[in-house]
Amino acid sequence: xxxxxxxxxxxxxxxxxxxxxxxxxxxxxxxxxxxxxxxxxxxxxxxxxxxxxxxxxxxxxxxxxxxxxxxxxxxxxxxxxxxxxxxxxxxxxxxxxxxxxxxxxxxxxxxxxxxxxxxxxxxxxxxxxxxxxxxxxxxxxxxxxxxxxxxxxxxxxxxxxxxxxxxxxxxxxxxxxxxxxxxxxxxxxxxxxxxxxxxxxxxxxxxxxxxxxxxxxxxxxxxxxxxxxxxxxxxxxxxxxxxxxxxxxxxxxxxxxxxxxxxxxxxxxxxxxxxxxxxxxxxxxxxxxxxxxxxxxxxxxxxxxxxxxxxxxxxxxxxxxxxxxxxxxxxxxxxxxxxxxxxxxxxxxxxxx
Amino acid sequence: xxxxxxxxxxxxxxxxxxxxxxxxxxxxxxxxxxxxxxxxxxxxxxxxxxxxxxxxxxxxxxxxxxxxxxxxxxxxxxxxxxxxxxxxxxxxxxxxxxxxxxxxxxxxxxxxxxxxxxxxxxxxxxxxxxx
Numbered sequence: 208x209x210x211x212x213x214x215x216x217x218x219x220x221x222x223x224x225x226x227x228x229x230x231x232x233x234x235x236x237x238x239x240x241x242x243x244x245x246x247x248x249x250x251x252x253x254x255x256x257x258x259x260x261x262x263x264x265x266x267x268x269x270x271x272x273x274x275x276x277x278x279x280x281x282x283x284x285x286x287x288x289x290x291x292x293x294x295x296x297x298x299x300x301x302x303x304x305x306x307x308x309x310x311x312x313x314x315x316x317x318x319x320x321x322x323x324x325x326x327x328x329x330x331x332x333x334x335x336x337x338x339x340x341x342x343x344x345x346x347x348x349x350x351x352x353x354x355x356x357x358x359x360x361x362x363x364x365x366x367x368x369x370x371x372x373x374x375x376x377x378x379x380x381x382x383x384x385x386x387x388x389x390x391x392x393x394x395x396x397x398x399x400x401x402x403x404x405x406x407x408x409x410x411x412x413x414x415x416x417x418x419x420x421x422x423x424x425x426x427x428x429x430x431x432x433x434x435x436x437x438x439x440x441x442x443x444x445x446x447x448x449x450x451x452x453x454x455x456x457x458x459x460x461x462x463x464x465x466x467x468x469x470x471x472x473x474x475x476x477x478x479x480x481x482x483x484x485x486x487x488x489x490x491x492x493x494x495x496x497x498x499x500x501x502x503x504x505x506x507x508x509x510x511x512x513x514x515x516x517x518x519x520x521x522x523x524x525x526x527x528x529x530x531x532x533x534x535x536x537x538x539x540x541x542x543x544x545x546x547x548x549x550x551x552x553x554x555x556x557x558x559x560x
Numbered sequence: 561x562x563x564x565x566x567x568x569x570x571x572x573x574x575x576x577x578x579x580x581x582x583x584x585x586x587x588x589x590x591x592x593x594x595x596x597x598x599x600x601x602x603x604x605x606x607x608x609x610x611x612x613x614x615x616x617x618x619x620x621x622x623x624x625x626x627x628x629x630x631x632x633x634x635x636x637x638x639x640x641x642x643x644x645x646x647x648x649x650x651x652x653x654x655x656x657x658x659x660x661x662x663x664x665x666x667x668x669x670x671x672x673x674x675x676x677x678x679x680x681x682x683x684x685x686x687x688x689x690x691x
Contacts, residue, residue: 290601290665290673291616292601292603292605292616292618292621292663292665293601293621293623295605295616295617295618295621296603296618296621299617299618316645316646317645317646317647318617318619318645318647318648319606319617319647319648320647320648424685451610451653451654451655451656452612452656453610453611453612453655453656454612454613455611455612455613456613464611464612464655466653466654466655468653468654498684498685498686499685499686500649500651500653500685501647501648501649501685503647503648503651503656503658505608505615505617505648506613506615507608507612507613507614507615508608508610508612508613508615508656509656510651510653510656535647536579536646536647536649536683
């Protein structure tokens with residue numbers, strides 16, 4: 208029967224039509240070409256066939272091609288000759304070994320659950336632990352600042368050239384009008400950045416403390432909410448949220464989708480004033496629902512629990528501050544934990560007599 | 561068509577296990593081509609399904625190479641007993657699902673493979689309802 212290679216492929220659920228080995232073969236050819244180019248470049252430098260001004264500096268180019276092609280080929284061979292399970296088992300062993308060498312600790316007894324270390328290292332004033340705020344807004348602010356600076360510097364250079372042409376008496380009107388949307392976009396980034404900085408720094412600090420950590424399904428815990436500043440609040444509320452987060456590739460983009468599966472209002476108050484000398488503070492209770500999913504984290508998926516404080520002050524837009532909390536499995540008793548961490552316990556394949 | 565059948569049987573009828581409990585069962589392979597198997601991999605693992613890219617992690621893994629296969633005849637059921645971890649527990653969320661299974665992968669001549677798996681539930685987690 209003649210070998211047929213279809214020109215078009217379709218995705219049918221989890222499987223694709225078409226030849227399975229065609230993709231890896233293309234990758235292998237690409238890596239082999241890069242490897243050969245790199246080796247050829249290094250050989251030419253070494254025998255003196257080409258004599259650039261800085262041979263060692265220029266040598267970085269073929270060396271990087273050689274390294275990239277070589278590593279790509281090794282990874283491709285590893286992927287095509289091993290199963291997903293074997294790769295996962297090797298990765299797990301390597302991670303366990305790394306942890307043992309780095310800290311002398313036994314491997315994490317609760318796989319795929321985030322560690323509570325960053326919560327329990329900060330004691331609270333009235334309750335046991337002060338929760339750290341979710342740092343993602345700060346990173347977003349940093350990213351926005353960098354984009355704003357780069358964009359406006361670039362636009363500024365072009366604007367300078369355009370103005371220079373006008374001053375010298377040779378105006379370029381096409382370029383001038385083309386610059387308008389770029390300048391407007393630059394102004395828009397400045398407005399958005401200014402608004403984000405205003406919201407982040409203008410409203411006083413929000414502090415959240417919890418009575419204990421980690422939390423478990425079906426458990427009640429105490430919570431202290433404190434809001435500083437000199438604000439005339441329209442409303443303030445505190446909610447507990449459980450959300451699923453999935454990251455997936457769509458074409459060449461990586462997208463993240465968040466779906467809230469649980470949301471419960473813990474506290475709400477309308478129209479009150481907060482004085483600068485006396486931060487607003489309220490203590491309340493929260494319940495993790497029975498049989499709720501514990502916190503879960505893996506490279507592309509997660510289940511996160513959060514406490515969210517949101518509010519609206521007079522003459523301000525709505526602000527929202529997130530505080531991650533960690534819910535651990537309920538069956539995790541101290542005896543069970545000890546048993547799981549004990550390497551002598553039977554976790555191997557054991558023939559039954 | 562490959563003349564091989566994989567059977568993975570778990571001892572628990574409802575296939576529900578508590579964290580820290582032992583997963584017991586047996587696996588076997590039969591069919592006219594049972595002697596063509598070059599290697600086998602038995603694993604207990606969790607993987608995610610749903611909207612995101614699939615994540616997978618093995619809790620237990622054992623590979624049977626050609627030499628061991630000649631010693632172990634998979635036509636007779638091969639028992640196993642594995643202590644399950646405390647996490648992650650099985651979960652049927654809206655866009656994230658965590659599934660546990662026992663999986664047997666057989667490697668055949670000319671790069672062919674057959675995979676069979678038996679799903680089970682770890683823990684008593686229920687999908688949380690939106691309030």
